[in-house]
Amino acid sequence: MATSVDGGISAAGAQGPHVRISGLTKRFEAFQALGGIDLDIARGELMTLLGPSGCGKTTLLRTVAGFLRNDGGSISVGGREIDDLAPHKRNFGMVFQSYAIFPHLSVKDNVAYGLKARGVGGKELTSRVMEALASVKLEALAERFPDAMSGGQKQRVGLARAMVIKPELLLMDEPLSNLDAKLRIEMRQEIRLMQKQLGITTLYVTHDQEEAMAISDRVAVMDRGTLQQVAAPEAIYDNPVNAFVTDFIGGCNWFDGQIIALGSGLGLALAGEAPVLLPATAGLTPGQMVRLAMRTEDFTLAGGPDCAISGTVLIRSYLGQRTRLRLRHAAGGEFDVDLPSAPGLPSEREVAHLGFLPGRTRLFAADDGRRLV
Amino acid sequence: MTLAAPPRKGHAERAWHALRTDPWTLVALAALAFLAVFVVLPLFELLRQSVIGQESGRFGLENFVTFFESRYFRRALGNSFLVATLGTVLALMIGLPLAFVFARYDFPAKRWIEVAILMSMLSPPFVGAYAWILMFGRSGIVTEAGRSIGLELPTIYGPVGIAIASAFGLYPLVFLVVRGALSRVSATIEEAAASLGRSPFYVVWSVTLPLVIPAVVTSALLVFLGIISDFGTPAILGEGERYPVLATLAFSLYLSEIGAETGMAATTSMILVGLALALVLVARFLATRRLVANDGASSRSPEPLPARTAWVMAAGVAALVLIANMPLFVVVISSFLEVRGVVFQPALTLDNYTKAFGALGNALTNSLIYASVALALTIVAGTALGYYVSRRSGPLARILDLLIMIPYVVPGTVLGIGYAQVFNGPPLFLTGTAGIIAMVYFVRKLPYMMRASSSIVYQIDRNLEDASLNLGVPPGQGFFRIMVPLMRPGVLAGASIAWVEIFNELSASIVLYTGATRTLPIAAYQQSLGGDVGMAAAYATMLIVVTAAALTLFMLASRGQKEKGLGLL
Ligand SMILES: Nc1ncnc2c1ncn2[C@@H]1O[C@H](COP(=O)(O)OP(=O)(O)OP(=O)(O)O)[C@@H](O)[C@H]1O
Ligand SMILES: [Mg+2]
Numbered sequence: 001m002a003t004s005v006d007g008g009i010s011a012a013g014a015q016g017p018h019v020r021i022s023g024l025t026k027r028f029e030a031f032q033a034l035g036g037i038d039l040d041i042a043r044g045e046l047m048t049l050l051g052p053s054g055c056g057k058t059t060l061l062r063t064v065a066g067f068l069r070n071d072g073g074s075i076s077v078g079g080r081e082i083d084d085l086a087p088h089k090r091n092f093g094m095v096f097q098s099y100a101i102f103p104h105l106s107v108k109d110n111v112a113y114g115l116k117a118r119g120v121g122g123k124e125l126t127s128r129v130m131e132a133l134a135s136v137k138l139e140a141l142a143e144r145f146p147d148a149m150s151g152g153q154k155q156r157v158g159l160a161r162a163m164v165i166k167p168e169l170l171l172m173d174e175p176l177s178n179l180d181a182k183l184r185i186e187m188r189q190e191i192r193l194m195q196k197q198l199g200i201t202t203l204y205v206t207h208d209q210e211e212a213m214a215i216s217d218r219v220a221v222m223d224r225g226t227l228q229q230v231a232a233p234e235a236i237y238d239n240p241v242n243a244f245v246t247d248f249i250g251g252c253n254w255f256d257g258q259i260i261a262l263g264s265g266l267g268l269a270l271a272g273e274a275p276v277l278l279p280a281t282a283g284l285t286p287g288q289m290v291r292l293a294m295r296t297e298d299f300t301l302a303g304g305p306d307c308a309i310s311g312t313v314l315i316r317s318y319l320g321q322r323t324r325l326r327l328r329h330a331a332g333g334e335f336d337v338d339l340p341s342a343p344g345l346p347s348e349r350e351v352a353h354l355g356f357l358p359g360r361t362r363l364f365a366a367d368d369g370r371r372l373v
Numbered sequence: 374m375t376l377a378a379p380p381r382k383g384h385a386e387r388a389w390h391a392l393r394t395d396p397w398t399l400v401a402l403a404a405l406a407f408l409a410v411f412v413v414l415p416l417f418e419l420l421r422q423s424v425i426g427q428e429s430g431r432f433g434l435e436n437f438v439t440f441f442e443s444r445y446f447r448r449a450l451g452n453s454f455l456v457a458t459l460g461t462v463l464a465l466m467i468g469l470p471l472a473f474v475f476a477r478y479d480f481p482a483k484r485w486i487e488v489a490i491l492m493s494m495l496s497p498p499f500v501g502a503y504a505w506i507l508m509f510g511r512s513g514i515v516t517e518a519g520r521s522i523g524l525e526l527p528t529i530y531g532p533v534g535i536a537i538a539s540a541f542g543l544y545p546l547v548f549l550v551v552r553g554a555l556s557r558v559s560a561t562i563e564e565a566a567a568s569l570g571r572s573p574f575y576v577v578w579s580v581t582l583p584l585v586i587p588a589v590v591t592s593a594l595l596v597f598l599g600i601i602s603d604f605g606t607p608a609i610l611g612e613g614e615r616y617p618v619l620a621t622l623a624f625s626l627y628l629s630e631i632g633a634e635t636g637m638a639a640t641t642s643m644i645l646v647g648l649a650l651a652l653v654l655v656a657r658f659l660a661t662r663r664l665v666a667n668d669g670a671s672s673r674s675p676e677p678l679p680a681r682t683a684w685v686m687a688a689g690v691a692a693l694v695l696i697a698n699m700p701l702f703v704v705v706i707s708s709f710l711e712v713r714g715v716v717f718q719p720a721l722t723l724d725n726y727t728k729a730f731g732a733l734g735n736a737l738t739n740s741l742i743y744a745s746v747a748l749a750l751t752i753v754a755g756t757a758l759g760y761y762v763s764r765r766s767g768p769l770a771r772i773l774d775l776l777i778m779i780p781y782v783v784p785g786t787v788l789g790i791g792y793a794q795v796f797n798g799p800p801l802f803l804t805g806t807a808g809i810i811a812m813v814y815f816v817r818k819l820p821y822m823m824r825a826s827s828s829i830v831y832q833i834d835r836n837l838e839d840a841s842l843n844l845g846v847p848p849g850q851g852f853f854r855i856m857v858p859l860m861r862p863g864v865l866a867g868a869s870i871a872w873v874e875i876f877n878e879l880s881a882s883i884v885l886y887t888g889a890t891r892t893l894p895i896a897a898y899q900q901s902l903g904g905d906v907g908m909a910a911a912y913a914t915m916l917i918v919v920t921a922a923a924l925t926l927f928m929l930a931s932r933g934q935k936e937k938g939l940g941l942l
Pocket of ligand 1: 028029033051052053055056057058059060207321351
């Protein structure tokens with residue numbers, strides 16, 4: 001198969017990841033925006049960069065696009081380093097948060113812009129433009145100018161414009177954040193469908209956790225210029241590697257505690273509570289200070305020796321299948337618990353005794369937030 | 374084996390990288406070299422001459438001492454200051470109410486009155502001055518009429534006359550700048566104040582006015598600079614040596630019949646530049662201290678008035694504008710009147726034009742050629758540099774931004790004298806050529822054009838250029854396919870104003886022209902200054918007509934432009 005001159009490259013590309021980012025750093029003056037990013041994206045994969053505002057998602061995306069030059073590390077696509085390749089020679093499609101539709105060109109001409117630069121003309125140009133517009137359901141608006149279009153329509157033009165050039169890699173920077181909630185959900189399904197159909201390798205940026213979960217093959221969680229965890233959405237949710245990811249994805253209750261020797265094993269002592277025995281103790285040492293993260297759905301009602309934590313119910317809200325309790329912990333602080341709606345749930349001002357669902361206790365080192373158990 | 378740490382990039386390496394990866398760096402470097410030669414060098418030469426004693430030839434402040442010891446020189450400084458202050462106050466008194474009324478209310482014939490206001494910017498300031506002489510001069514129409522009923526009117530010659538003529542020529546600046554700011558004050562702010570139970574007058578006074586103060590200060594600065602830099606008006610209404618101001622003083626010192634006093638001319642120029650600079654700094658301080666921007670809420674649109682009030686307002690505004698435009702009408706009508714001696718007769722004739730065309734020589738064609746060349750250069754360089762300074766942030770962009778603005782503050786006469794001093798020998802011998810006039814036109818209007826184009830660039834989404842790059846279009850091509858079309862409407866609008874000022878330029882070209890390179894404004898000026906009154910009116914009318922014709926062309930050219938979603942104009 002690899003008989004072309006650049007056979008070595010395409011052979012490498014076929015086996016290795018489609019996009020490999022290794023040790024990428026970028027600084028603005030004194031500010032380190034990217035601190036050594038390592039990320040592989042497989043061919044046809046949709047990888048999402050997820051992280052709080054200012055963590056460097058846009059910077060990473062723009063560096064991949066070639067608008068910013070990396071200070072260190074490298075980016076390769078199909079096994080070929082592209083650090084020195086000018087942005088207009090990279091053949092990446094990009095969809096912008098601000099749409100960036102050329103205001104002086106009609107919808108049709110916007111979509112044709114990149115094709116013309118590639119020397120496509122005549123019948124082929126028209127048919128490819130119309131095909132791209134059809135795929136975003138905009139054939140009817142081909143002659144319109146952008147100022148007479150809604151945000152959702154503009155973003156579809158942006159999508160068609162980026163897809164029509166058959167990009168090697170599709171880059172999207174919060175493409176949906178200027179749209180209203182309903183349209184956002186609709187569009188993200190369309191994007192995902194189209195991306196899968198065409199098998200375009202995609203790097204997608206968002207700070208919306210739900211969007212990231214819904215659309216991605218894998219999610220790369222970023223914080224302060226570094227990647228925290230790269231994994232499939234379920235893995236990120238169920239198995240966060242550190243306190244930041246746990247907190248950022250889904251949110252949870254945090255409790256401070258200490259590891260103590262309990263009988264023949266180890267136990268966890270939370271302030272104001274009787275210690276509970278820990279089933280898995282690898283990597284723990286007695287006396288260690290820890291933080292316990294519990295998602296709201298990781299509790300059960302439990303009395304007697306199974307009770308791990310208790311609190312006074314402040315508010316009880318019925319949410320359908322589940323009922324949410326807001327509790328005040330004896331040692332101070334409040335936490336939320338979701339329990340299956342059933343008769344006999346504690347009412348407001350009562351004390352609720354709760355146990356932890358097995359396998360859901362996530363412990364992190366108090367000092368650096370590293371995952372312990 | 375250990376890996377060496379990647380070396381930190383030094384300044385030189387970074388600059389080299391910028392040059393290699395960004396072709397604009399070359400453009401910027403070329404502009405820098407150009408500005409060094411055509412802005413910095415002439416001014417530096419004047420500065421050098423000002424500190425070399427006219428008498429002793431020694432380095433020192435001797436010339437400045439001479440300047441301040443002479444009553445005549447001091448009077449020029451005082452006059453400049455007086456005329457500019459008085460003129461600015463007058464221009465504000467006319468321009469502010471107009472701006473307010475236009476920004477807040479709708480009334481009949483509003484668009485036409487607006488056109489009339491802009492018309493008073495059409496002619497060079499000295500044409501206005503000349504019209505005032507035609508009306509209120511020694512044998513002016515109004516003066517004669519007054520005399521016939523035994524009324525002796527105060528003289529139009531002197532500082533007060535100069536201030537009045539200047540104010541009527543420059544109030545449209547106040548109108549434009551302040552109206553723009555007023556319509557950007559968000560309606561919600563005023564409504565909030567009104568809802569707190571304040572009377573409309575109090576709201577305007579306490580809320581609206583402070584919000585537009587920066588605009589008022591800016592417009593006042595523009596008028597003030599315009600007046601102290603103007604050469605033609607004080608030359609005509611000050612009768613040359615009788616009521617000197619700094620600009621006319623510098624000019625006459627430079628071209629003095631009894632041996633040119635270049636040292637004192639340079640000193641006067643430097644004092645004039647100093648005055649202008651001081652003002653810019655004061656204005657900057659006043660305007661930035663309370664920069665209050667729009668809060669982003671809906672901007673205010675004018676409200677319709679009850680019919681009767683609207684008509685009264687229209688009539689009032691129209692009367693004011695009519696008076697302001699009176700000089701224009703007087704000049705145009707006079708040009709078709711018979712002249713006996715220095716007095717116009719109530720009889721129509723084309724004699725003035727016959728004579729004017731007879732003595733025209735190359736003046737009209739020179740003007741058209743120089744102004745067109747300069748305008749073309751201004752558009753190209755202004756667009757490119759406006760783009761550069763607003764899209765690049767390095768030290769090069771900052772230096773350029775600063776250098777380009779210098780000619781904005783430096784009066785034309787000063788720049789003209791500087792050019793005459795520097796380019797009168799090798800390596801650049803330009804004195805007396807057509808090139809030096811086109812060059813000074815170009816350099817003087819470049820700041821304006823650059824500002825106009827950079828303010829457009831700021832409004833264009835940066836991502837558009839990235840999108841173009843991303844779609845595979847190289848940067849140079851992308852600039853022409855994306856930025857140029859988007860900038861075009863604004864650049865054209867700026868170019869039309871630049872044309873008016875370039876075509877009517879007098880204060881620098883009057884220093885630099887020779888018989889062969891005389892321009893139309895110079896011809897008009899010469900006839901206005903004690904020449905043939907009829908011919909002067911004819912030349913002035915020609916200036917007005919050519920300017921208006923060119924403006925119409927620009928408007929037609931820009932009408933076809935699409936301005937999709939840019940929110941311009
Ligand atoms: N040109 C620049 N000069 C200096 N600092 C910059 C520049 N661009 C970005 N930064 C800084 O780098 C950091 C990362 O910015 P970036 O735009 O990549 O964040 P982001 O993750 O995309 O955030 P958001 O979700 O708000 O878009 C920010 O702290 C920002 O202030
Ligand atoms: Mg961003």
